Amino acid sequence: MDRKCILLAISLILAAGRLASSATSEEKTNYCKDVAGWDEWHGLIEKYPEDDAIHALYATRLGLCSMVEMGNISLERAITIFDNMKESVIDQRKKETETKEKNQKQGT
Numbered sequence: 001m002d003r004k005c006i007l008l009a010i011s012l013i014l015a016a017g018r019l020a021s022s023a024t025s026e027e028k029t030n031y032c033k034d035v036a037g038w039d040e041w042h043g044l045i046e047k048y049p050e051d052d053a054i055h056a057l058y059a060t061r062l063g064l065c066s067m068v069e070m071g072n073i074s075l076e077r078a079i080t081i082f083d084n085m086k087e088s089v090i091d092q093r094k095k096e097t098e099t100k101e102k103n104q105k106q107g108t
Contacts, residue, residue, distance in 0.1 A: 028075060028076065028079060030068070030075055032061075032064075032065035032068055032069065032078075041058050041061065044058070045058055053089045053092070053093070056085075056089070057082075057085065057086060057089060060081070060082060060085050061082060064078040064081060064082055065078070
């Protein structure tokens with residue numbers, strides 16, 4: 001599958017199903033209990049079984065949600081960790097796509 005499509009899929013699912021909304025910390029929603037969000041993640045895992053970045057984000061979400069439920073970390077901290085990882089994955093995908101496009105334009 002084309003990297004642009006994968007990047008777009010990751011961006012969309014992460015925007016829609018991340019751990020919390022962009023509301024203030026008092027209003028943050030705990031998406032760990034969002035069945036529809038988990039269904040979306042399971043769909044991504046099935047659609048992109050070889051994509052390590054999607055699997056890593058899924059595993060991170062699973063682990064963070066478990067830690068929040070056990071009381072090991074706060075929801076706010078879990079959101080920060082997940083958002084940082086998500087942004088890192090998206091930035092890396094953008095760089096890979098830009099490099100690929102640049103190389104194609106140069107004929108390499």
